[in-house]
Amino acid sequence: MEKVLVISEHEGGRLRRHTLSAVAFAAKVAAESGGRFEILVLGEGMGEVAGELRSYGAAAILVGDHADLRHPVADKHGWMIARIARERGATMVVAAASTFSKDILPRSAALMDAGMLSDVVGISMTGGEAEFKRIMFAGNVIATVKLDGAVRFLTVRSAAFVHPVPGADVSPVVELSVPVSELPSLIEYGSREVRVTGRPDPTEARVVVSGGRGVKNAEDFERLIGGLADAFGGAAGSSRALVDAGIVPNSLQVGQTGKIVAPDLYVAVGISGAIQHMAGMKDTKVIVAINKDPDAPIFEVADFGIVGDAYQLVPELIEKVKAK
Amino acid sequence: MMKILVALKRVPDPDTRIRVKEGVLDLDGVKFAVNPFDAIALEQAIRMREQLGDVEVVVVSIGTGDCVEQLRLGLAMGADRALLISGAEAPDSLSVARILADVYRRERPDLVLMGKQAIDDDSNQAGQMLAALLGIGQATFVSKIELVDGRSSACCARETDGGIETITVRLPAVVTTDLRLNEPRYVSLPGIMKARKKPLEEIQLTDPTLKAPARTRVLKLESPPPRKAGIRVRTVDELVEKLRNEAKVI
Ligand SMILES: Cc1cc2nc3c(=O)[nH]c(=O)nc-3n(C[C@H](O)[C@H](O)[C@H](O)COP(=O)(O)OP(=O)(O)OC[C@H]3O[C@@H](n4cnc5c(N)ncnc54)[C@H](O)[C@@H]3O)c2cc1C
Numbered sequence: 001m002e003k004v005l006v007i008s009e010h011e012g013g014r015l016r017r018h019t020l021s022a023v024a025f026a027a028k029v030a031a032e033s034g035g036r037f038e039i040l041v042l043g044e045g046m047g048e049v050a051g052e053l054r055s056y057g058a059a060a061i062l063v064g065d066h067a068d069l070r071h072p073v074a075d076k077h078g079w080m081i082a083r084i085a086r087e088r089g090a091t092m093v094v095a096a097a098s099t100f101s102k103d104i105l106p107r108s109a110a111l112m113d114a115g116m117l118s119d120v121v122g123i124s125m126t127g128g129e130a131e132f133k134r135i136m137f138a139g140n141v142i143a144t145v146k147l148d149g150a151v152r153f154l155t156v157r158s159a160a161f162v163h164p165v166p167g168a169d170v171s172p173v174v175e176l177s178v179p180v181s182e183l184p185s186l187i188e189y190g191s192r193e194v195r196v197t198g199r200p201d202p203t204e205a206r207v208v209v210s211g212g213r214g215v216k217n218a219e220d221f222e223r224l225i226g227g228l229a230d231a232f233g234g235a236a237g238s239s240r241a242l243v244d245a246g247i248v249p250n251s252l253q254v255g256q257t258g259k260i261v262a263p264d265l266y267v268a269v270g271i272s273g274a275i276q277h278m279a280g281m282k283d284t285k286v287i288v289a290i291n292k293d294p295d296a297p298i299f300e301v302a303d304f305g306i307v308g309d310a311y312q313l314v315p316e317l318i319e320k321v322k323a324k
Numbered sequence: 325m326m327k328i329l330v331a332l333k334r335v336p337d338p339d340t341r342i343r344v345k346e347g348v349l350d351l352d353g354v355k356f357a358v359n360p361f362d363a364i365a366l367e368q369a370i371r372m373r374e375q376l377g378d379v380e381v382v383v384v385s386i387g388t389g390d391c392v393e394q395l396r397l398g399l400a401m402g403a404d405r406a407l408l409i410s411g412a413e414a415p416d417s418l419s420v421a422r423i424l425a426d427v428y429r430r431e432r433p434d435l436v437l438m439g440k441q442a443i444d445d446d447s448n449q450a451g452q453m454l455a456a457l458l459g460i461g462q463a464t465f466v467s468k469i470e471l472v473d474g475r476s477s478a479c480c481a482r483e484t485d486g487g488i489e490t491i492t493v494r495l496p497a498v499v500t501t502d503l504r505l506n507e508p509r510y511v512s513l514p515g516i517m518k519a520r521k522k523p524l525e526e527i528q529l530t531d532p533t534l535k536a537p538a539r540t541r542v543l544k545l546e547s548p549p550p551r552k553a554g555i556r557v558r559t560v561d562e563l564v565e566k567l568r569n570e571a572k573v574i
Pocket residue numbers: 211212213214215238239240241242253254255256257258259269270271272273274275276277280290291292293296308309310311338360361443
C-alpha cells in the first residue's frame with residue numbers, strides 16, 4: 001500500500017505540463033498497490049495551479065502558499081518537501097525529471113535519509129514491492145533497481161509516462177501552514193532570464209527540430225531550425241556545440257546532460273550523432289537526419305536520412321512542409 | 325586562506341559505448357577518466373586560486389586503488405593535495421554524500437565543488453545530498469561563480485530548463501558544475517612531474533555508520549532494444565512523402 005506524494009512544478013503561475021507524467025506514475029503505483037496519491041503545490045498565488053490538478057484522481061491537493069516560497073530555491077523547498085512527506089507518511093515522493101526536481105528532491109531525500117533514483121522510465125510491482133527501471137551509461141544500459149527504506153524519492157522521465165486525461169474536479173484542496181520562521185535561509189534568489197521565443201519547450205513538443213555545428217550562426221539557426229520548427233508547429237533544440245558557441249541558449253540543449261526528449265518526430269540538422277546527443281533523443285518515434293557526411297553516426301539511428309547540405313535542403317523542406 | 329574541496333569520480337571514458345554482456349557491464353579494455361563535470365569543477369577551483377592567491381585546492385576520490393590514477397591527474401592539473409577514501413563502498417549517491425560529509429568535517433573547506441552528474445550513472449544527486457546532510461547551501465548546474473561580500477557568499481549563474489537563473493548562496497556551500505563554466509586545461513608534462521611530489525593521503529574508513537548499507541539495489545542490467553535500421557531518401561519530396569504517408573507524423 002503505497003502513499004505517493006507528487007511534487008508539482010510550475011512557472012509564472014502555470015503548471016508545467018510534465019508534472020502530469022509524475023501524476024500518471026503515481027496513479028499507476030496507487031492503483032497497483034491499493035494505495036493513494038496526493039499532489040503538493042508549493043509557491044505563491046497557487047490557486048489556479050492547485051485547481052487544475054484537482055481532476056486527476058489525487059486523494060488531496062496539498063497547497064503551501066506563501067511569499068517566502070515564491071521562488072523554487074532548494075533550501076526552502078527541499079526542507080518543506082521533506083517536512084510534508086514526513087507529516088503525510090509518504091512512502092514515495094515523485095516529480096517529473098527537470099532541473100527543478102533534480103535541484104530540490106535529492107536535498108529532501110537526504111534530509112529524510114532516503115534513497116533516490118533519477119530519470120525512472122518504468123515501474124512494476126512484483127509481489128507488492130516496487131521495481132524501477134532507469135537508464136545509465138548514456139542510454140546504453142537499462143537497470144532494474146529496488147530502493148530500500150521507508151520512503152523513496154524518484155524523478156521520472158516525462159516521455160515514459162503518458163499524461164492522464166482529466167476527469168471531474170473532485171480532489172479536495174488542503175491548505176498547509178508554512179512555518180516561516182523555521183524555513184532555512186541559505187540561498188537568495190536573484191533573477192531568471194526571460195525566454196524570448198514563442199516556441200514550446202523541446203520536452204513538451206510533438207515535433208523537435210534540432211541544429212548542430214552544421215548551422216553556422218544565430219541568424220541561420222533562426223531561419224533554418226526555427227523556420228522548420230515553426231512549419232511543423234514544433235520546438236527548436238540543439239546539440240551542445242551550438243550552446244557552447246553561444247549561438248543558442250542552454251535551455252535548447254538536447255542530450256545526456258541536457259534535455260531528454262522523445263517526440264513523435266525529431267529532425268537532426270547538421271548533428272553528427274555523438275553518444276551524448278543520442279542519449280537525449282533516441283526514444284523518439286521517427287528520427288530524420290540531415291547531414292552532409294554520409295558516414296555520420298546519426299544515420300545509424302535515423303528512420304529517414306538524407307545526405308546533403310542543410311543550407312539547401314532545409315529551406316526546400318520548409319516550403320514543402322508548409323505547402324501541405 | 326580559503327580551502328576548496330573538489331570531488332573526483334573515476335568513470336569510463338565518455339566516448340566509449342558501454343555494453344552489457346550476460347547481465348554484467350562489459351568493461352573489458354575500457355579506458356577510464358575523471359568524470360568530465362568533475363574536471364570542470366577542479367578547473368574552477370584552480371582558477372580561483374590563480375585569481376585570489378591564498379587558496380588551497382584539495383581533491384578527493386572514493387574508491388579502490390584504481391582511483392589514484394584520477395587523483396594524480398587532478399594533482400597534475402594543479403590541485404595541491406589529494407585524499408583517497410578507501411575501505412568504503414559507495415554504490416549510490418546517498419552513500420557518497422555521507423562519506424563526503426565525513427571528509428568535509430575533517431577538512432572544513434569553504435567551498436565544495438562537484439560535477440552536476442557523473443556520466444556513468446547520471447544520478448545528479450550527490451552534491452545536493454551532501455549540502456542537505458551538512459545543512460549548508462547549494463547551487464547546482466552552475467555556469468558562472470563570483471565570490472561576493474568579502475568571500476562570504478557566492479553569486480552563481482545556474483543553467484535551468486527555462487534558461488539562466490542567478491542565486492546567491494552563503495558559504496560554505498556545495499556548488500555543482502555545468503558544461504559552460506569553463507574548459508578544463510590539459511595536463512602538462514611539468515604538471516605531471518610536479519604531481520609526483522604532491523601529498524596523496526589514503527584514509528581508511530572505519531566509522532561503521534559510513535558503512536551503512538546503500539539504499540539502492542541493482543537487480544538486473546540489460547541493453548536497450550536496438551532501433552531498427554532506417555532508410556536513405558534522395559530528395560526532399562521523397563522525405564515529405566514518407567513522413568506524410570508512411571510514418572504519418574505530419
Ligand atoms: C560530459 C559531456 C557531456 C555532453 N553532453 C552533451 C549533450 O547533452 N548534448 C549534446 O548534444 N552533446 C553533448 N556533449 C558533446 C558531444 O560529445 C558532441 O561533441 C556534440 O554533440 C557534437 O555536436 P554536433 O553534432 O553539433 O557537432 P559535430 O560533431 O561537429 O557535428 C557537426 C555535423 O554537422 C555536419 N555538417 C556540417 N555542415 C553541414 C551542412 N552545411 N549541412 C549538413 N550537415 C553539415 C557534419 O557533417 C557533422 O556531422 C557532451 C560531451 C561531454 C564530454
